[in-house]
Amino acid sequence: MRFDRLRLNGFKSFVDPTDLIIREGLTGVVGPNGCGKSNLLEALRWVMGENRAKAMRGDGMEDVIFAGTTRRAARAHAEVTLTIDNRDRLAPAGFNENDHFDIVRRITRDAGSAYKIGGGDVRARDVQMLFADASTGAHSPALVRQGQISELINAKPKNRRRILEEAAGISGLYQRRHEAELK
Ligand code: ATP
Numbered sequence: 246m247r248f249d250r251l252r253l254n255g256f257k258s259f260v261d262p263t264d265l266i267i268r269e270g271l272t273g274v275v276g277p278n279g280c281g282k283s284n285l286l287e288a289l290r291w292v293m294g295e296n297r298a299k300a301m302r303g304d305g306m307e308d309v310i311f312a313g314t315t316r317r318a319a320r321a322h323a324e325v326t327l328t329i330d331n332r333d334r335l336a337p338a339g340f341n342e343n344d345h346f347d348i349v350r351r352i353t354r355d356a357g358s359a360y361k362i363g364g365g366d367v368r369a370r371d372v373q374m375l376f377a378d379a380s381t382g383a384h385s386p387a388l389v390r391q392g393q394i395s396e397l398i399n400a401k402p403k404n405r406r407r408i409l410e411e412a413a414g415i416s417g418l419y420q421r422r423h424e425a426e427l428k
């Protein structure tokens with residue numbers, strides 16, 4: 246699976262629909278301080294099912310919705326669409342029929358998040374599992390936040406194991422076992 250395109254609409258500073266085309270060999274996003282570089286990476290993590298508001302640098306998840314400026318009104322919802330290139334057919338069964346498919350997450354004030362894969366309504370867990378099995382999830386070591394290297398060095402062994410499990414592509418299994426034990 247490859248990421249083709251990230252589309253933001255009302256997400257943080259990206260109030261107008263904005264497309265980030267992810268081409269093979271893309272190595273950097275540059276721009277002045279505060280222009281939205283970190284917001285782009287957060288949108289990617291968010292559409293993959295991130296559920297910790299803190300990881301989005303907010304107090305609550307609704308803080309990802311465009312909050313308004315002196316010239317533009319706040320938005321009632323935010324939406325991020327990630328287009329996946331699945332020509333290698335590595336998406337899990339059920340989502341694996343097409344060369345390309347979209348994952349959409351939308352948050353509405355007071356109504357929380359809704360997810361779609363390939364146009365059909367799914368649960369947050371379905372999106373999280375899709376990426377956990379592909380070991381590219383919201384917690385994936387492929388996405389390195391500021392300060393994360395020192396966190397890794399100082400992490401308790403149990404938390405460090407989680408990171409290794411994600412890298413090994415077995416965190417989906419871990420999560421399923423945890424859910425089975427709760428039943
Ligand atoms: P730096 O180079 O300093 O790391 P950056 O390019 O990573 O900067 P970001 O942190 O992505 O910048 O963007 C910060 C901007 O996003 C700030 O101007 C902030 O006001 C704006 N912002 C964050 N959340 C919202 C929101 N909910 N509504 C509107 N604007 C927002």
Ligand code: MG
Binds near residue numbers: 282283284
């Ligand atoms: Mg930044």
